[in-house]
């Protein structure tokens with residue numbers, strides 16, 4: 001399931017949200033497929049692997065935002081919800097993935113020179129908050145497949161939806177070029193970070209020990 005594409009993508013007077021979605025639509029598609037390959041959520045065991053992957057990827061992102069973002073750009077922490085869901089499934093907590101670095105995939109040296117942590121925080125916060133939209137869709141499937149018995153503290157997180165609504169007013173308007181480019185750079189880095197975690201999980205899924213190994 002990819003983000004809905006609309007006519008606002010790209011153009012110079014596009015909103016910051018449209019700019020961020022245009023910059024990351026391909027990465028989102030790639031990640032969606034990688035996550036379905038790494039775990040999916042068709043069985044209880046798949047769902048536990050999906051939550052473990054989410055935990056491993058999100059722990060360093062939350063740590064980076066808590067240490068670097070202005071208070072209004074720190075999304076509600078979701079790792080405690082993931083811990084709760086994993087415990088309810090009797091699944092072990094996986095190790096966190098390596099630390100997040102918003103400049104790990106700089107698209108140009110010029111961007112590196114003008115890196116601004118507030119812009120990076122905005123891009124990273126958008127990705128985490130925006131993912132709550134996809135989570136709502138996944139929650140419906142999980143409720144159906146699990147007959148309402150699988151824990152959904154993470155997928156149904158109302159606090160993140162509340163944060164998303166407040167972020168929308170900020171991103172649904174055009175942004176200055178530096179802010180838009182810095183936020184997009186960090187958003188791409190978040191997708192790259194998630195993709196690496198999903199790729200590791202795909203490999204470990206093919207071993208007898210699974211993702212928690």
Ligand code: HEM
Nearest residue numbers: 001002003004017032035126127130131133134137191194
């Ligand atoms: C696991 C598979 C995933 C599925 C099936 C999925 C599905 C979706 C769907 C359906 C939307 C569109 C919602 C809408 O426009 O109404 C969406 C948006 C989005 N998702 Fe995902 N998603 C997945 C994983 C992720 C992950 C892991 C992240 C973050 C790393 C993420 C970040 C986003 C963002 C940033 C948006 C766009 C928010 C916006 O419209 O501004 N998604 N996703």
